[in-house]
Amino acid sequence: xxxxxxWTVNLIVIGGMLYLSFVMALAGWVASLxxxxxxxxxxxxxxxxxxxxxxxxxxxxxxxxxxxxxxxxWVPLPLRPAAALPWxxxxxxxxxxxxxxxxxxxxxxxxxxxxxxxxREVKLLPNHQLITAGPYGLVRHPMYCGWWxxxxxxxxxxxxxxxxxxxxMSLVVFYRRARLEEKVLAARFGPEWQRxxxxxxxxxxxxx
Numbered sequence: 001x002x003x004x005x006x007w008t009v010n011l012i013v014i015g016g017m018l019y020l021s022f023v024m025a026l027a028g029w030v031a032s033l034x035x036x037x038x039x040x041x042x043x044x045x046x047x048x049x050x051x052x053x054x055x056x057x058x059x060x061x062x063x064x065x066x067x068x069x070x071x072x073x074w075v076p077l078p079l080r081p082a083a084a085l086p087w088x089x090x091x092x093x094x095x096x097x098x099x100x101x102x103x104x105x106x107x108x109x110x111x112x113x114x115x116x117x118x119x120r121e122v123k124l125l126p127n128h129q130l131i132t133a134g135p136y137g138l139v140r141h142p143m144y145c146g147w148w149x150x151x152x153x154x155x156x157x158x159x160x161x162x163x164x165x166x167x168x169m170s171l172v173v174f175y176r177r178a179r180l181e182e183k184v185l186a187a188r189f190g191p192e193w194q195r196x197x198x199x200x201x202x203x204x205x206x207x208x
Contacts, residue, residue, distance in 0.1 A: 005089075016097070016100045016150075025116065029116045038123065039117060041059075073160065073165065074160050075161050075162075089157050092154065095156065099145075099149030105134060105135050106143045109134035112125070113125065117177055119176055122180055124188055130193065137200070138206075139201045141181070145204055151167045151170055
């Protein structure tokens with residue numbers, strides 16, 4: 001595999017992760033916090049500026065810990081045949097780009113209805129609308145589906161322990177979060193939600 005292809009893959013991955021994590025998710029979450037429409041990572045009392053500063057501090061601490069964990073567990077997994085490496089990286093890149101595109105499509109479709117939830121809280125807007133168009137016509141949780149595909153792609157590209165761990169953790173966390181979101185949406189929208197569930201898949205188009 002040529003160095004040019006390796007550099008291209010790395011640049012696409014780095015650019016994609018920076019956009020998904022900071023430009024789209026973090027910036028949108030901070031904007032929602034300022035409007036009082038977003039969930040907080042931990043319940044912290046005080047003025048809105050104090051709460052935002054504390055939440056951003058938690059993000060910084062989490063990022064530092066994650067980077068340290070990445071360095072510690074960036075160790076190759078066994079059992080990847082060298083002959084299959086080019087195909088695995090190409091397939092992984094396709095999964096990563098496809099998953100990232102699915103996330104971005106879903107985020108754009110949600111518009112103002114988008115918000116980051118946690119495993120303990122889902123916050124809907126007072127005038128929240130049920131979005132069923134675009135990728136939400138295929139699955140009820142396209143952003144989680146896209147993330148799983150993107151991380152699986154990363155695992156195929158780099159084949160390290162930390163990415164395997166990240167995939168397993170995200171499968172568990174996002175599954176639980178999706179179920180919590182569904183309870184909140186069912187309570188808010190009632191029959192409209194039930195009709196939507198009856199004609200859509202939970203996480204993967206045409207499958208589940």
